[in-house]
Amino acid sequence: MTTTARQLIVNAIENGTVLDHIPSENLFKVVDILNLAESQNQITIGSNLESKSFGRKGIIKVADRYFEDNELNRIALVAPQATINIIKDYKVIEKHKISIPEEVFGIGKCANPMCVTNHQKIATRFKTIVEGDRINLLCHFCEKTTNIINL
């Protein structure tokens, strides 16, 4: 079945996208952000898998679906180290890191309890501010900074 010799814990897919190196604790946030619960594609999700570089990681394999960059960049906030593998005919034909978008829309919640987005039906909007390996979110509305951990 597979073209690699090593044994895969999560089955390989013939065609589609593999999202690898997702922090296990944020795996299901990624599922939510990409709205995979609504998807009709075949999806395999692995959590708490062993990883040489991360200790434990999550992985999501979505068969027969290729995401747009702007869809994938939305997960940058919860999985900034994630790797995207494009699979065709069981082979990785493209592999890339995700990049952090300058602005994110409709993801996360402003940490400021007095922010208008926490009281009215308003989609959140943040500027991302990268400081080293931390990402802070500057709220477009209340101008307060939300730490990514609070998402």
Added chain:
Amino acid sequence: MPKSLISIHDFSKEEMLHILDVASEMEKNKSQKILDGKVVACLFFEPSTRTRLSFETAANRLGARVIGFSDVGNTSISKGESLKDTIKMVSNYVDIIVMRHPLEGAARYASEVSNLPVVNAGDGANQHPSQTLLDMYSIRQSQGRLDGLTINMVGDLKYGRTVHSLLQAMSHFDPSFVFTAPAELQMPMEYKQFLTERGIAYRETTSLNEHLNDCDILYMTRVQQERFSDPMEYEKVKDVYRLDASMLGGVRSNMKILHPLPRINEISLDVDDTPYAYYFKQAENGMYVRMAIIACLLGYR
């Protein structure tokens, strides 16, 4: 010129100076009917008598008519109408919206929902840009310049939005700062970092007396009870600084005292009669600056 005035960050140095120049023209000619036939909405989702009267008078002096409300008690908002619907509805009636709201970011949101210019007259603890502009106007008027001044900010520097916005706006004009605050209410790190990045000097003290004699502007603020969640913390700091006339013996002759008002105990009444008191003039200036803001955003200046 931006369409709306939401945050002081939306305005460049040149745009701020333009508003100040128009305001000084308004002060020379206090009634000009350039907005004859226009309607200004003053939507006050929380009460603020001073700011509302100042904006309404400004609109009236320009010849515009004013509609609006001064608190939400008698409006459909108390029936649960969304902010979006209120703004959409009012946008159909008027030419410009002035609004105050207890939620932070409400004015930004309104400016995106509405096709009209929106003036933020205060959104919670976030921004109050007309206050910042009138502070700058008063500083320039009393000192003859904005550049190279020493500004001593006193009181609640932690929660006080007026000092944060003024600090950022004045950063264009080569200032140096003194921050006089009790330990609990010191200037937050992010603003000090903002100054450091721009090479602007600041000194910090807990003593009001320490830097009274070497500043050009003494910017006093009230410790606002409504910003404290813990009443004990408020009681500890509410009367920490009280300025009276006897403390002003050695101050610079050009020194002026500003205060966004209302004051409680932080400036004693005997200071009012000294040549250093400028806070009532400052409040008057608010009207000229708000005339300028409305005229500029409607494209008349």
